[in-house]
Amino acid sequence: MVRKLLSLCAALFILIQTVTAQSNLYDLIKASPEHRILSLLIDLYGYDDDLINSPVPLTIYAPTDAAFTTLGPYKLISILSNPEEEIGALLGRHVVIGKFTAANIMDGQQMLTITSELLTVGLTNGVYTVNGVEVITADIPASNGVLNIVHEFINPTATGNTIADIITTSPDHQAIASILSTSGLEDDLRGEGPFTVFAPTDAAINALDPLFVQELLADQAGKLRSLLLYHITFGNFTSSSLTNNQEILMSNGQRVTITFDGDIMMVNNIPVTVKDIIADNGVVHSIDTVLIPELDESNTILDIVARSPQHTILFASIALNGLDESLRSEGPITLFAPTNAAFEAMPQGLIEDILLGGNSAKVLLRHITNGKVYSDSLEDFSSIVMLDGSEFIIYRNQDKLSIAEIIGGDLVYPLANITVKDIEADNGIVHVIDAVISPIQNYTLYQSLVQSSNHRILQGLVNLLGMKEDLDSPDASLTLFAPTDDAFSKLPQEVIDTILNSDLDQVATILGYHVVPTPLSLSELTEGFSFKSITNADLRVYKFGNVTYINNAKIIQGDILTNNGILHVLDDVILTPDVVGLKVLSQRDGKIFPNPVSDQLNYDFTGYLSGDLTLELLDATGKRIGTYKQAPQGYISTAGLETGVYQLRVTDQSSLLTKPFIVVR
Known part of the structure; x- marks a missing residue:
């Protein structure tokens, strides 16, 4: 994706800059002691060539290793687990097309990234910011652009304009703006989208045959609406995302064909005069000819x-x-x-x-x-x-x-x-x-457990603790995070011993961590989302690419829709800071080093964990690779591990800590 955008952007630049003896952007990042993780990501996923041989000058805002420490505990693993999407978005958001220095930009100026997002410059009282993130070191010259250093990740911001705003404020599109307003479609184009609109200019509207215009006006709900919808489609179709002879289904049910003649993009053989006008809710392409759909009264x-x-x-x-x-x-x-x-x-x-x-x-x-x-x-x-x-x-x-x-x-x-x-x-x-016929199972959360061969322990605990009525009520509207039998069996022995020695009220509290008083679908369980269980326990979502974790527990099957809530199957029992006497420590407590690591991972949990520790080595999916009994300070061998992302889960008599790390070969 990044390579394709870079090559397409080359046409924007006519002058070829003379290569000097300066280092290129890749070499600058590689040589920086503050950018080890960024350098690793660039190397691992093959973006080095883009930063060495970019066909256009670039301005990079390079997040330091310190920026990565601000991520949620599983976000780094998410990035590495889904490199095509995550790494491209991460890097692309920090790479601007063109050479911008603090001396040649203005406060409020917007810059376009290679992922078609807009960044806004701030210059106030000598402080240089991009989308609110302060530039710590600016204007490091490179042979193919400029390098800036930031200690935080840059998040995208909206352009401040919907598609409707862009069209209605364009002096060349007043006719189509008026027609969209009269038809009621203007409000739709202020909606969430994303939409793509091929917007005919005033000249295009004025060139229509007057008799044809009268025909359209005589049938505004039919032919006119169909013509307008023939210029609108659902989706974000920038020119770089389209291929030659690609067909797009428009909102009137008919298709248009996209072709390219060199750098010229055409829709139904009509040239796009201005392409890729980016809006908050999609993209606008301006055309000088109205697209005419088939108006043969087809009624499929x-x-x-x-x-x-x-x-x-x-x-x-x-x-x-x-x-x-x-x-x-x-x-x-x-x-x-x-x-x-x-x-x-x-x-x-x-x-x-x-x-x-x-x-x-x-x-x-x-x-x-x-x-x-x-x-x-x-x-x-x-x-x-x-x-x-x-x-x-x-x-x-x-x-x-x-x-x-x-x-x-x-x-x-x-x-x-x-x-x-x-x-x-x-x-x-x-x-x-009047309703969507969704694939909701016609039984309750409790009946789902009864039908499952993998939830015998959970079902038994629900019966023992008198929670059956809550999970079986047709009036309920809950989320149940359901650990499998295997999840209970792989609990640390210290936790199992504590559960066995607890009274029923304590066990009920633990089970209550897995029930939420509102239905939560997977789409709502986004990175960093926090919520409360029915026992008022704090729960938090972490993401590994497309994999979702609730605290320490991975969802292995999600969005099982019942008639009284949503069920998500877990491969671990949820642990919280007060679960059976175990305190869940912060990701920042203790340290492991080096990270990334090759053959030996050192750790020091002195002051956080004590006594004989249980160290569990897990892969990125949560599968246990090895278990060790060791002191609070020491090392484990990683010599036999392949390049990838891993977790070290550590427990003592009172606390639990999980730390992700990267192995590089």
């Missing part, structure tokens, strides 16, 4: 969804999952179409998880069945099978038709009501529904 199921302002979320998901051709095909099929309000009524985070996650296409197929299913053909308790294999029944609920799921031949509960029925399409029927 996809057309109906695309034209409906109440189904923009559904259409976006259809587009993202490549199901548009299925809904445009001959059919016949029947679509049960949830409205925007139906999606927005879902628990926070579940829209992204259900519609944009790994099973999103399957979820959409739960709303489609083969054949034309008219409402008057549905007898009470008629059965229909959806394209994902789910079986539902349609039954009459007073004056409405409702959908319910069949479990073991019994009606469990309504899933959705049909609010608008029998919308005829060329290739089938559309029924509008």
Whole structure:
């Protein structure tokens, strides 16, 4: 990704600077004693060539080793566990296209990074900042740019403009701005997005045939809306992210084709005159010709969804999952179409998880069945099978038709009501529904444990402690972090002994750490997110790439949706600072060195841990590699370990400490 952006940016620079005897950016970072970790990341993942042979001058704000210590305890492992995405974003956010020194920039000036993010310069009372981060050492000259040193990571900021703001304030786009405002689409383009808009200039609008304009104005809800939507798509399509002959599904259900003629980007053979105008919620490309869609009154199921302002979320998901051709095909099929309000009524985070996650296409197929299913053909308790294999029944609920799921031949509960029925399409029927038919299991959190062969210990503790009623109540709305039987079996012996010797109230407190009084989906469990259990224990989220940890415990299966909450399976029992007498120490307590390490990792926990320590060596996935009994100060051999990320988990009689480290060969 970084290499591609660098090569594309080369066209922005016409003058070729003469290479001097100065060191290049890579050599400067490599030689700096403050940038060992950054240098390691550059070497490990092959970005050295980019910083040596960049086709354009660059300005780098290089975070020191001290910056890495400010990360959460698992963030470094997250970076190394997902290098293509994490390292590219981390480095790219600190690399600006062009050569900027403190002498040639102004307060408030914005600079574009190679990841298309904007950084804002601050120059106040002699203090030089970038997005609020102070530049400690500025303007170190390099043969291919400038190096600056920062002690913190730079976070991106918004540009201050939505797509709607950019279009409405552009003197060349007043006509399209007015039309978008009248149509109601302007408000949509102020939304979260991301969107990509091909914005025709005033000259493009004025060049339209007056008779064609009259035709559009005579059918504003149909032809005019379709034309406007033909210029808008869901997603962030910058020119660097597009390839020659790539097709993009636009919001009216029709596709455009992107081509390139050298540096010129074209959409349907129309040149893009100004590309990559970055907004808070997407990107704008300016064009001098209006894109004309097919206005032949096509009325497929996809057309109906695309034209409906109440189904923009559904259409976006259809587009993202490549199901548009299925809904445009001959059919016949029947679509049960949830409205925007139906999606927005879902628990926070579940829209992204259900519609944009790994099973999103399957979820959409739960709303489609083969054949034309008219409402008057549905007898009470008629059965229909959806394209994902789910079986539902349609039954009459007073004056409405409702959908319910069949479990073991019994009606469990309504899933959705049909609010608008029998919308005829060329290739089938559309029924509008008031809820998303999400893949929620039709049993409780407790029943989930009963059905699991890996939660016998947890189920037994729940029964013993009288928590069954809480986890089995249909009125509950909880999150359960469920340690497996293996998780209990690999607890440190000191913890097991303490649990066995505790009274039931203490054990109930421990179990309560695993129950949260609100439903939390994986999308809400972001790096650094803190929350409370039902026993008021402090819980915190750490990320290893795509892997999520709650305190010390890894989620190995997440987002099991039940009818009274969300269940996440853990491979460890959650430990907190007060769990069974163990104090969980900070990542900054004690020290391990060197880090990165090659053959021998030294440690010193004097003053933090005492007596005989239990040292457990874990890989990045949490798998135990070795266990040692040692003193508070000493070393362990890492000679047999491959390059990668590891953890050292250490316990004494009263405390627990975990430290990540890197092995380099």
